[in-house]
Amino acid sequence: MCGKLVRDNIPKIYESEGKVCVTERLEMEEYAERLLEVLDGKMQDFKSAFEMQDDENAVKEIAEVVEVLYAVLNLIGVEKESFEKIRLAKCQKFGGYDNRVLLKEVLEKQD
16 A cells, blocks of 8 residues: 555554554645546456456445545546536436447438
8 A cells, every 4th residue: 555645544544553654745746646546446446346246345446436536526626516517417418328328330311
């Protein structure tokens, strides 16, 4: 876990176990880069759990992914509520993924 961006309470948890943590507060540019690294890692963790049909772990990893996405939204100045409005508007316009539609080809109509 060392050398990685971690959740805010992780150092406190280690310290409660009698350990000493050396931390630093990242500048915004590095923070953004590290957030994307964490997002990639958490997506890989989710994919692994999903492929192994470990639903319990997959849900936990989705929670991790969502938390990182919320941090990214915060970084770019978008509140969760604003994001949710955007998400719902896109869903209303384009639909969701419930129908499992695979678009194979789009052809021009023949007159």
